[in-house]
Amino acid sequence: MGAIAVIGAQWGDEAKGKIVHHLCRRARMCVRFNGGANAGHTVEDARGTARLHLVPCGALYPGCQGVIGHGVTVDPWVLTDELGGILAQGRSHPELLLSERAHLVLPHHRLEEEREGVAERLGTTRRGVGPCYADRAARRGLRLADLADERRVREHLRAARVAGDGFDPEQVVEDLLRFRERFAAHIGDARAAIAGALERGEGVVFEGAQGTLLDLDFGTYPYATSSTTTVHGIGWGTGISTARVERVLGVTKAYTTRVGEGPFPTEERGEIGDRLRTAGREYGATTGRPRRCGWLDLVALRYAHAVNAFTELALTKLDVLSGLREIRVAVGYRIGGQRVTGFPPRAEDLARAEPIYEVLRGWEEDIAGIRDYERLPSAARHFVRFVEAQVGVSVTFIGTGPGEEAIIVRGRR
Ligand code: IMP
Numbered sequence: 001m002g003a004i005a006v007i008g009a010q011w012g013d014e015a016k017g018k019i020v021h022h023l024c025r026r027a028r029m030c031v032r033f034n035g036g037a038n039a040g041h042t043v044e045d046a047r048g049t050a051r052l053h054l055v056p057c058g059a060l061y062p063g064c065q066g067v068i069g070h071g072v073t074v075d076p077w078v079l080t081d082e083l084g085g086i087l088a089q090g091r092s093h094p095e096l097l098l099s100e101r102a103h104l105v106l107p108h109h110r111l112e113e114e115r116e117g118v119a120e121r122l123g124t125t126r127r128g129v130g131p132c133y134a135d136r137a138a139r140r141g142l143r144l145a146d147l148a149d150e151r152r153v154r155e156h157l158r159a160a161r162v163a164g165d166g167f168d169p170e171q172v173v174e175d176l177l178r179f180r181e182r183f184a185a186h187i188g189d190a191r192a193a194i195a196g197a198l199e200r201g202e203g204v205v206f207e208g209a210q211g212t213l214l215d216l217d218f219g220t221y222p223y224a225t226s227s228t229t230t231v232h233g234i235g236w237g238t239g240i241s242t243a244r245v246e247r248v249l250g251v252t253k254a255y256t257t258r259v260g261e262g263p264f265p266t267e268e269r270g271e272i273g274d275r276l277r278t279a280g281r282e283y284g285a286t287t288g289r290p291r292r293c294g295w296l297d298l299v300a301l302r303y304a305h306a307v308n309a310f311t312e313l314a315l316t317k318l319d320v321l322s323g324l325r326e327i328r329v330a331v332g333y334r335i336g337g338q339r340v341t342g343f344p345p346r347a348e349d350l351a352r353a354e355p356i357y358e359v360l361r362g363w364e365e366d367i368a369g370i371r372d373y374e375r376l377p378s379a380a381r382h383f384v385r386f387v388e389a390q391v392g393v394s395v396t397f398i399g400t401g402p403g404e405e406a407i408i409v410r411g412r413r
Contacts, residue, residue, distance in 0.1 A: 001203030008211025017041030030058025033237030035209030036073035040285025071237015123260030223262025316399035
């Protein structure tokens with residue numbers, strides 16, 4: 001099976017979890033390389049709905065190890081709660097390996113995000129992820145490997161000078177040491193473990209968090225997250241070269257959503273937006289915030305392909321478009337009267353972009369749960385072919401509903 005990357009092609013929430021989960025049925029490892037508890041991956045299967053923030057979603061399958069690379073910011077409290085929730089659903093304990101080089105999100109990171117107004121200005125998920133990455137870059141972070149040194153942990157918390165900010169540094173130290181005790185056997189050299197699996201020819205799925213348009217460099221800066229969300233994040237966040245990745249699967253919804261602040265040219269604030277939000281259940285998995293909704297943007301999707309070199313696309317939530325008389329798809333922008341086909345690097349320019357739409361026929365039929373491409377109405381198949389032709393990449397997965405079985409698999413598996 002080799003190495004497969006699953007990368008968000010939009011502003012996150014593309015239903016990557018469903019695709020990753022599907023691919024992990026045959027994989028030995030599911031690897032997270034970026035982000036942290038700001039991510040929210042939902043898996044719906046026979047045991048119920050699991051909302052995961054840090055546990056790689058393939059790790060819900062026994063036999064598939066969940067690996068957290070060093071590029072992930074690890075919040076031990078979130079991880080502990082999440083594991084509790086997984087066990088409460090009657091699932092077995094996921095097999096986990098956490099990189100010893102990963103940085104810890106500590107309570108003062110969340111406070112910092114609020115205090116400095118970043119959460120408000122950018123509409124972040126308030127999970128302390130940005131401040132944790134900032135500490136990492138400033139070379140003052142605490143890594144999982146440091147938990148073995150109690151004195152170092154105490155000094156770190158003391159230096160953070162957060163007493164009086166609503167939490168007790170002593171308690172934080174206690175919690176961290178307990179976490180270390182529980183996970184000691186699962187903290188190690190993640191890079192070597194992944195490299196070993198690849199050497200043995202085992203299947204490895206790299207599970208991207210967020211999406212290309214939220215990437216720190218390629219996204220709509222400063223309305224972005226603070227990690228490398230593109231395929232390049234694999235090298236950045238695990239130490240495995242992207243040259244070893246055979247398939248790069250870009251995941252896009254059949255429309256677009258965005259949470260938080262920042263430009264969104266195809267946003268629909270009226271009836272269409274409300275309809276997409278309701279039909280697509282577009283509320284944040286991490287924060288519960290209603291997502292902004294709008295039409296599919298092929299300018300952005302072509303850009304995501306240029307950045308990631310997708311070998312295939314997964315087109316999710318196609319069923320949400322059922323019942324619309326016509327479906328709009330942006331094929332270009334007009335900025336200041338000029339027609340542009342590229343994705344502008346400045347958020348200010350993107351905010352002025354007026355989409356140029358192609359109008360496609362809709363379909364009345366309910367397509368929920370369809371698993372055979374030929375059973376889709378011809379207008380839905382035309383929509384799929386239109387996306388393929390515009391982006392120049394084949395669509396190999398089509399999502400037709402929230403459940404794990406509601407998927408059309410075309411060509412490669
Ligand atoms: P942060 O990652 O919490 O710093 O938030 C920065 C931006 O990324 C905000 O606009 C968030 O709404 C967005 N964001 C972060 N994680 C996700 C995600 O998993 N899905 C969608 N948006 C996200």
